[in-house]
Amino acid sequence: MNRAHLETAPAWNGVATSSSPFQSFSQGDEDIAAPHPFQQGAVSRCARVNRAPILRLGAESAPSQTGPVQRLGRNTDGYHGETIDITGVLVEFRELAALRGFSLRELPVTDGCCLLTAHRPATAGTVEPRRLYLSAGIHGDEPAGPLACIQLLRENALPPDADLWICPCLNPRGFPINSRTTPEGVDLNRDYNHGLAPEVRCHTHWLQELPRFDLTLLLHEDWESNGFYLYELNPDRQEPTTLAAEIIREVSEVCPIETALMIDGRASNGAGVIHPPTDPASRPDWPEAFWLFQYRSRRNFTVEAPSDFPLDVRVQALVRAVHTAFQGAQRASTQAPPPA
Numbered sequence: 001m002n003r004a005h006l007e008t009a010p011a012w013n014g015v016a017t018s019s020s021p022f023q024s025f026s027q028g029d030e031d032i033a034a035p036h037p038f039q040q041g042a043v044s045r046c047a048r049v050n051r052a053p054i055l056r057l058g059a060e061s062a063p064s065q066t067g068p069v070q071r072l073g074r075n076t077d078g079y080h081g082e083t084i085d086i087t088g089v090l091v092e093f094r095e096l097a098a099l100r101g102f103s104l105r106e107l108p109v110t111d112g113c114c115l116l117t118a119h120r121p122a123t124a125g126t127v128e129p130r131r132l133y134l135s136a137g138i139h140g141d142e143p144a145g146p147l148a149c150i151q152l153l154r155e156n157a158l159p160p161d162a163d164l165w166i167c168p169c170l171n172p173r174g175f176p177i178n179s180r181t182t183p184e185g186v187d188l189n190r191d192y193n194h195g196l197a198p199e200v201r202c203h204t205h206w207l208q209e210l211p212r213f214d215l216t217l218l219l220h221e222d223w224e225s226n227g228f229y230l231y232e233l234n235p236d237r238q239e240p241t242t243l244a245a246e247i248i249r250e251v252s253e254v255c256p257i258e259t260a261l262m263i264d265g266r267a268s269n270g271a272g273v274i275h276p277p278t279d280p281a282s283r284p285d286w287p288e289a290f291w292l293f294q295y296r297s298r299r300n301f302t303v304e305a306p307s308d309f310p311l312d313v314r315v316q317a318l319v320r321a322v323h324t325a326f327q328g329a330q331r332a333s334t335q336a337p338p339p340a
């Protein structure tokens with residue numbers, strides 16, 4: 001973490017970068033004035049209302065790309081992007097999730113810190129609904145993930161006939177200091193087989209209460225990458241096997257794709273897809289994806305938006321990835337079984 005940067009970098013002020021071809025962020029006064037659903041009745045210590053500027057994306061996700069997306073040229077030795085108001089983001093997440101029929105739980109982590117989770121069951125009568133899991137914000141210097149969760153709720157395009165679980169921010173103490181790690185320096189995404197951090201212990205305890213998922217999707221950013229890419233865990237070749245390529249194709253309409261053959265030390269297919277080994281012994285420090293793979297889902301996507309591109313581009317990339325992945329999982333659920 002670069003202290004000097006933190007002291008000089010402006011907080012995210014709701015104004016999109018001028019180079020962005022997409023819709024701008026703006027502050028929504030109506031949200032500031034609206035009563036908060038948690039203000040009445042039992043107010044958890046984690047649901048304190050912060051009336052700092054609320055982040056807003058455009059109401060629609062369809063970008064109107066008018067030219068190539070420009071790099072910011074900002075991240076030369078680490079992430080030097082926006083610091084978002086995570087408290088305000090999570091306030092808006094709560095409001096939108098409640099509006100969209102999700103039930104919310106706040107899992108106590110430490111004094112004054114909770115993990116927010118949201119769950120919405122499939123609409124009544126759905127036969128064998130898919131169970132889909134989405135998480136974001138495990139690294140506090142990757143703001144696009146929590147913002148993408150908000151955008152997904154605003155669009156109200158998450159599948160109603162699926163069981164959905166969302167964790168919009170797994171590292172709420174890292175965001176205020178714009179740090180990948182917790183304030184104690186723990187990289188949560190390397191702690192899932194150790195459980196050193198209370199956030200991880202809290203998260204896995206909650207996950208253990210839940211059923212297995214058909215698909216898990218984890219939202220990340222990479223400050224070094226030249227474009228969007230993803231990791232796929234699907235050793236059983238569950239259908240649709242083309243889903244990784246479909247995600248890349250959809251995201252490519254709004255964001256550059258990383259085409260390097262080696263990404264972060266791992267072999268890529270040259271089109272933004274990495275299939276890392278799934279042997280738990282291959283990783284001494286488990287990321288969230290490995291824990292989920294071992295205990296809750298054999299199909300996982302970890303998607304990485306490129307931090308050196310405008311924030312709204314990264315948000316749109318992640319939103320596209322979620323839509324495509326979830327639609328693919330839903331498609332698999334409705335496909336006729338193969339003939340005997």
Ligand SMILES: [Zn+2]
Pocket residue numbers: 138139142219220221
């Ligand atoms: Zn990350």
